[in-house]
Structure formats: structure tokens, C-alpha cells
């Protein structure tokens with residue numbers, strides 16, 4: 001891909017982000033309710049308090065002024081003040097990024113590696129018991145409700161076997177003597193959310209990999225490779241997989257983009273202090289500035305992941321390169 | 323010594339409805355530098371025949387009988403490793419619809435080189451050098467080995483395929499409708515190239531097609547296949563001038579001669595028999611305009627008609643030759 005094309009892709013990406021921002025802004029104004037409507041239900045809120053709060057958040061201004069103020073502040077890196085946390089949105093969001101990226105990122109890596117591996121085995125041994133087993137496993141994990149799966153795993157590993165804690169990121173109130181001890185505690189807490197999340201994701205990767213690989217294996221160039229006298233393993237590695245990975249990259253990129261969005265369900269089940277749960281809380285409290293902040297981050301990561309996918313793709317697929 | 327002898331080859335597919343006898347008792351032979359055209363309607367077993375020779379059949383397909391002697395070695399009896407080492411080294415195939423026969427994400431030169439590395443134990447550098455030579459042989463600029471398949475036109479892809487097929491100096495090249503997807507001009511060029519190379523390199527060439535007209539100019543011998551069997555085989559002259567099988571005669575009348583007004587060729591009415599069921603008598607009988615009662619009862623054997631001309635028909639001497 002030429003530099004010009006990369007620049008053009010980035011420009012498109014920026015445009016996309018801008019459009020999404022405007023859309024988000026309008027969306028939130030159109031949605032019914034705001035923090036004031038909740039506050040007004042509180043009998044102890046005096047009209048003065050309400051007016052003060054209104055002014056503090058800029059809600060007393062006409063909508064178009066609010067709009068421009070929002071963008072002006074955004075340009076300065078100021079995402080506003082969270083209604084609920086009473087703290088800058090940027091700070092609130094920043095705290096939650098690492099836990100989410102850690103948990104969902106790990107789950108993605110596990111799911112991608114295992115899913116692709118299962119997909120390859122299934123396609124390779126198509127029609128055999130191994131294929132049927134892999135296929136059933138993928139379909140079941142793909143369709144099982146996340147919440148239910150999480151609960152089952154909690155019952156199994158936390159209640160019955162008592163190996164992993166049920167919630168949080170660290171054991172509350174515990175002092176860690178060493179970093180190693182802290183990491184160990186972190187990983188014990190990570191185990192169940194990562195397991196749940198990756199089980200949910202594996203199915204999609206495995207099924208897609210199986211289907212694309214099976215398509216690729218029936219292509220003429222695979223027959224040619226066989227006619228050339230190569231072993232099946234070599235054909236799989238050198239000819240089939242590079243072609244089958246192309247559609248996978250797109251799916252992986254889209255999913256990676258959503259890593260930041262976190263996993264609302266998994267994070268809620270396991271009280272994981274990530275962006276997914278934050279988004280859920282912000283939504284429930286109608287905390288617009290916070291929601292907008294989270295959405296902005298999600299938009300950025302999704303768009304960025306797509307740009308990266310395009311660039312990666314063009315390196316693997318010569319047909320896209322020029 | 324004959325280069326390739328196929329004797330009474332039987333290749334059946336194991337389908338859910340029973341054994342499908344796609345190739346059922348096919349015999350022919352091929353000499354060094356000789357070109358044999360294999361012609362017949364769609365589904366008569368041409369590709370199956372080709373795949374049987376290098377044992378590239380899908381897993382439901384099995385060789386149930388016969389011999390495939392390549393310089394006296396029976397390919398049917400080789401184990402997996404032995405047959406693999408012979409593929410491309412002894413027999414290479416240019417596949418039907420080979421527009422997708424090249425891997426789209428691999429440089430064409432590398433695809434040629436990998437075969438040379440595998441069979442000739444060459445280094446990567448030597449193999450790429452060989453790829454360049456081969457490109458020159460098929461009249462393409464040698465630096466184009468660094469291109470990917472999508473950067474080639476259809477004709478160039480087919481030239482690249484031929485270069486690839488020649489990579490390990492095979493004794494036999496099988497072209498399974500190598501020019502079907504190409505326009506007439508390019509088709510002629512590719513066929514000329516194949517003809518020139520097989521004479522120069524003394525290779526046996528099997529050219530599969532359902533278009534008799536292209537065989538007349540390219541091949542020494544023609545085998546006409548019907549329902550898994552070769553019903554007539556002979557030199558160009560035998561086939562076109564001493565036609566001895568009603569099916570051959572109908573095939574010939576199906577293609578309009580050059581110079582004559584171009585009319586839509588009349589299809590041969592009727593359909594080939596269902597090869598899942600045993601056939602009594604001549605398999606062409608339901609469509610034959612010359613059938614007599616004995617044809618229904620007794621399967622016609624392949625009979626010599628002088629020289630290398632054979633036909634399997636009870637009335638082979640009576641087929642009229644004017645078209």
C-alpha cells in the first residue's frame with residue numbers, strides 16, 4: 001500500500017469519527033430524560049439547587065451552544081464532567097481502560113488462537129467425529145447466553161471447586177507483599193471472566209475458520225498443489241492457510257476494535273471494573289458526558305482497528321496492494 | 323518402449339446411490355513426443371481418467387481395476403509416497419478452468435520454484451533461475467516470475483501454468499481443457515505452444531476437450547470417449563476419414579467446418595446412460611441411429627480396423643464417412 005493510500009485511509013477514518021461524534025451528540029439529546037429529571041423527583045431538591053446544577057453542567061444553554069461547547073472542549077481534551085462521578089470524564093474513563101483491555105484482550109487472544117486451531121482441525125478432518133465434535137462445541141458456545149455461561153462457570157469453579165474468586169479484580173483489603181503475589185491474585189480473578197469471554201468468542205472464530213478453510217481447500221490451486229506432489233501438511237501451511245486467513249483478519253480486526261467497548265455482560269457478572277460496566281452504569285444514570293466519553297473511545301478504537309486491518313490485509317493479499 | 327499404457331482402467335465413485343462407474347474399462351497408449359486427444363461429452367469420464375493417472379481422485383473415487391503403466395511401472399500399485407514423488411516429475415496436469423489454478427497470494431515464480439525444489443532438490447536460487455528459463459520457454463518475459471497471478475491476463479496465466487507444468491521435465495503432460503476459458507486467438511497460441519513444446523521436449527501430451535475441432539490440428543491420435551469407455555481410437559485420419567463409430571460420426575457433425583456458414587451445431591439428441599446401473603449391450607444404443615437387435619444384447623468389443631484404429635461397434639464397418 002502506498003503512503004498516499006494510507007493517508008487517504010486515515011482521512012476517511014477521521015471523517016468517520018467526526019460523523020459518529022455528531023450522531024452521538026444528537027442521539028443523547030434526543031433520548032428522554034437527563035440527570036435533572038431524576039434530581040427533580042427528589043423532594044429535597046430546591047429550585048435553586050436545580051438551577052445551580054443546570055448551570056454547572058451547561059444544561060441551561062440552548063442546544064446549539066451546548067453543541068459547540070462540547071466540541072470546543074473536546075478539542076482541548078476535555079470530555080466534560082460526569083454527572084454521577086462528579087469528576088472529569090477523561091479521568092473516569094482512563095481508569096477503566098486497563099482492566100478492560102487486559103480482560104477482553106486476553107480473552108480475544110485465547111479465542112483467536114483456540115478458535116483458529118479448532119477451525120483448522122474441523123476443516124482438515126471434515127466429516128469425521130473430530131469435525132462433528134468441534135462443530136458442536138463451537139455452535140453450543142456460540143449460542144449459549146453469556147450470562148448463563150458465566151453463572152455456570154461461577155457455580156462450577158467458585159462455589160463447587162472453590163479455585164477462582166467470583167468477582168472483582170483483586171481480593172478486597174488485601175496487602176500484597178510482592179508484585180508476584182499481586183499478579184497471582186490478579187490472574188486468579190482474571191480466570192473466570194476471561195474463560196467466559198473466550199468461550200463466547202471461540203465459536204465464531206472456529207466456525208468462520210472452518211468454512212473459509214473448507215472453501216479454500218476446494219479451490220483449483222489446492223488441486224494443483226496436490227498434483228505437484230506436495231504433502232497435505234505442506235499444502236495446508238503454504239497454500240491453504242495464507243488464503244484462509246484473509247477473511248479472518250477482517251473479523252479479528254472488528255472484534256479487536258470492540259475490545260475497548262468491553263463486555264457489558266461479562267463485566268457485570270464478575271463485577272469487573274472495566275469500560276463495559278461503566279457504560280452500563282452511565283446508561284442507567286443517563287450520565288451523558290460519561291456515555292459520550294465511552295462512546296468516543298469505542299468509536300476511536302473500532303475505526304483504528306479497521307484502518308489497521310486494511311493495512312495488514314494489503315500486506316497479505318497482493319490483489320489489494322495495488 | 324511405450325511411454326504410457328492405460329489398460330482396462332476402471333475408476334468408480336462411491337456415492338450414496340451406489341457405485342458410479344465413471345471410467346469403466348478404458349485403454350489407450352501414448353508414445354514419447356506423441357499427442358493424444360481425449361474427447362467426449364461432458365460427464366463421460368475424461369477428467370476422472372486424468373485424475374486416475376496421477377491418483378489424484380477425491381476420496382470417494384477409487385481405481386477398481388486395470389493398469390497404468392508409465393515406462394512399465396504400474397502407477398496403480400505405488401504407495402502414497404511413491405506416487406507423490408512421481409507427480410509433476412513424471413506426469414503434470416494443467417487443470418480444467420485453470421484460471422484459479424494459481425495461488426493468488428503467492429508469486430508465480432515461487433509457485434514454479436517450489437515444485438523444482440521439491441523434486442529436483444534444488445536450492446531456492448537455482449529453482450527461481452529455472453522458473454525464469456521456463457518463462458522464456460513459454461515466451462514470457464522472465465522478470466514476470468515476480469508477479470502475482472492477478473497481474474496476468476488469462477492467456478498469460480495459462481502460459482505460466484504450462485511453464486509450471488514443464489518445471490520438472492515431465493514425461494507426460496495432461497491438459498484438461500486447458501484453453502476453454504480463453505478467446506479463440508489466445509486458444510490457438512496456447513495450443514501451438516503446447517504442440518511445439520511436446521515435440522521439442524519429446525513429452526507425451528494428453529489433451530482433453532469436448533471440442534473435436536481443436537484436436538484435429540494439435541494431436542496425432544484421438545480417443546473418443548462415451549459413458550466411461552473409449553468407443554473409438556485412431557489417428558486423425560482414421561477418426562475423421564474412416565469414422566467407425568456412430569457416436570464419433572455424430573460428434574464430427576456437431577462442429578461446423580471452417581469456411582462453412584457458422585450454424586449452431588445440432589446437439590446429439592438423448593442423454594448418456596445412468597452409470598449407476600449395469601448396462602446391457604451397447605451403451606450408445608438408445609441414441610444410436612444405426613442400432614440393430616444384437617446391440618441391445620451384446621456389448622460390442624473394441625475391434626481392430628487396421629493399424630492403430632479401433633472401434634467398439636457391431637456395425638463399425640458400415641458407418642458412412644460423408645458428413
Ligand SMILES: Nc1ncnc2c1ncn2[C@@H]1O[C@H](COP(=O)(O)OP(=O)(O)OP(=O)(O)O)[C@@H](O)[C@H]1O
Nearest residue numbers: 335337342344363364365366367368369370371380
Ligand atoms: N467426486 C465425485 N463423486 C461422484 N461422482 C463423480 C465425482 N466426480 C465426478 N463424478 C461423476 O463422474 C462422471 C465423470 O466425471 P468427469 O469429471 O470425469 O467428466 P468429464 O468428462 O471430465 O466432463 P466435463 O467435460 O464436464 O469436464 C460424471 O458423471 C460425474 O458426475
Ligand code: SF4
Nearest residue numbers: 604607610617635636
Ligand atoms: S453397437 Fe450398435 S448401438 Fe452401439 S454404436 Fe454400434 S450400431 Fe450403435
Ligand SMILES: [Mg+2]
Nearest residue numbers: 368369370418
Ligand atoms: Mg472434465
